Amino acid sequence: MPKAEETILEVDLKALKHNYKYLKSRIPSETKFLAVVKAFAYGSDACEIALYLEELNVDYFAVAYTSEGVALRQAGITTPILVLHPQTVSFETLIAHKLEPNLYSKKILEEFINLATKLEFKNYPIHVKFNTGLNRLGFSKDDIDYLSKTIKSNSVLKLTSIFSHLAASEDLNEKDFTLKQIDSFKTIAKQFSQTIGFKPMMHICNTSGILNYPEAHFDMVRSGIGLYGYGNSEKENKNLTPISSLKTVISQIHNIQPGESVGYNRAFISKIPMRTATLPIGHADGIGRPYGNGKGYVIINGKKAPIVGNVCMDMIMVNVTEIACKAGDEAIIFDAQSSAEMLAETAKTISYELLTAVSQRVKRVFLK
Ligand SMILES: *Cc1c(COP(=O)(O)O)cnc(C)c1O
Numbered sequence: 001m002p003k004a005e006e007t008i009l010e011v012d013l014k015a016l017k018h019n020y021k022y023l024k025s026r027i028p029s030e031t032k033f034l035a036v037v038k039a040f041a042y043g044s045d046a047c048e049i050a051l052y053l054e055e056l057n058v059d060y061f062a063v064a065y066t067s068e069g070v071a072l073r074q075a076g077i078t079t080p081i082l083v084l085h086p087q088t089v090s091f092e093t094l095i096a097h098k099l100e101p102n103l104y105s106k107k108i109l110e111e112f113i114n115l116a117t118k119l120e121f122k123n124y125p126i127h128v129k130f131n132t133g134l135n136r137l138g139f140s141k142d143d144i145d146y147l148s149k150t151i152k153s154n155s156v157l158k159l160t161s162i163f164s165h166l167a168a169s170e171d172l173n174e175k176d177f178t179l180k181q182i183d184s185f186k187t188i189a190k191q192f193s194q195t196i197g198f199k200p201m202m203h204i205c206n207t208s209g210i211l212n213y214p215e216a217h218f219d220m221v222r223s224g225i226g227l228y229g230y231g232n233s234e235k236e237n238k239n240l241t242p243i244s245s246l247k248t249v250i251s252q253i254h255n256i257q258p259g260e261s262v263g264y265n266r267a268f269i270s271k272i273p274m275r276t277a278t279l280p281i282g283h284a285d286g287i288g289r290p291y292g293n294g295k296g297y298v299i300i301n302g303k304k305a306p307i308v309g310n311v312c313m314d315m316i317m318v319n320v321t322e323i324a325c326k327a328g329d330e331a332i333i334f335d336a337q338s339s340a341e342m343l344a345e346t347a348k349t350i351s352y353e354l355l356t357a358v359s360q361r362v363k364r365v366f367l368k
Pocket of ligand 1: 036084165205206207208222223224225226
């Protein structure tokens with residue numbers, strides 16, 4: 001692997017293939033696989049990731065917003081794309097790019113029908129989400145009759161799938177709750193199929209759902225974090241490989257005398273002689289201020305160097321008193337060994353947040 005000479009996010013597509021194959025090995029061969037590539041494929045690069053997964057014959061993609069789906073279409077993706085959280089203002093764009101909306105409320109369903117009718121569509125693929133306990137988006141089971149009537153009487157629509165989302169699939173202390181969600185989704189699906197007279201695809205599992213609830217794989221599963229190499233448990237992390245490494249390079253070394261301060265607001269004042277390294281990565285690149293003041297760290301020449309003082313917009317200073325290093329040496333923020341999950345914990349957050357925070361200013365480099 002070439003050494004970083006600036007801040008880069010290295011994305012290993014071989015690791016992506018490994019994770020995809022592993023997750024596929026955990027589901028029945030007839031179960032479809034939807035790859036969640038929202039938020040720049042969890043901070044990596046949605047187009048590169050999606051093009052590669054399309055080569056591997058993934059069945060479906062999901063993004064959060066219409067603009068993310070448009071970017072995939074412009075990159076040449078032809079696989080169906082589910083938009084998880086469309087807004088009515090972008091419906092025309094969504095339709096123009098053959099994106100498939102999740103319709104989660106009466107308001108959004110009716111507005112979509114009005115537009116599709118005006119455009120004289122027939123059988124436009126839609127997905128309907130049910131709320132089974134996350135209380136975020138979705139119809140309730142009391143809406144089944146309304147939904148059946150509305151969808152049946154509007155030939156502009158073709159209901160492709162019904163789905164729900166688990167609130168705590170990674171937390172086995174919440175197993176009872178998750179089983180209740182799965183059960184209530186099954187009941188809804190059954191009742192809905194009976195009233196509408198056919199069986200749309202059904203899906204509820206995210207990555208941890210795939211790994212922890214094999215009985216709930218149904219017709220399709222939706223994986224995000226697992227594809228990117230995180231399994232939300234020690235056991236599953238071993239089976240997956242983080243695809244992204246965030247790396248940078250030492251810009252300058254400073255020798256700090258006792259009583260001197262480091263960084264903005266003089267948040268750190270040294271009691272002893274020490275050495276710091278300044279790195280070209282800051283909160284504008286995705287290393288938030290909660291990582292400052294000794295909480296977060298980077299790896300330099302195999303050793304942990306904690307962040308000294310406040311995180312600046314474009315830089316951090318790290319303690320290298322005990323590390324033999326010089327300007328030009330590489331610093332690893334996270335990689336497959338020193339994982340984003342471990343670093344995220346130092347700021348009391350999760351891998352999802354740290355990964356998706358890596359800003360568009362950071363250059364992406366792909367290992368194929
Ligand atoms: C983000 C998201 C997923 C993916 O979840 P992971 O835990 O990353 O696998 C699946 N379904 C929905 C509805 C989502 O919003």
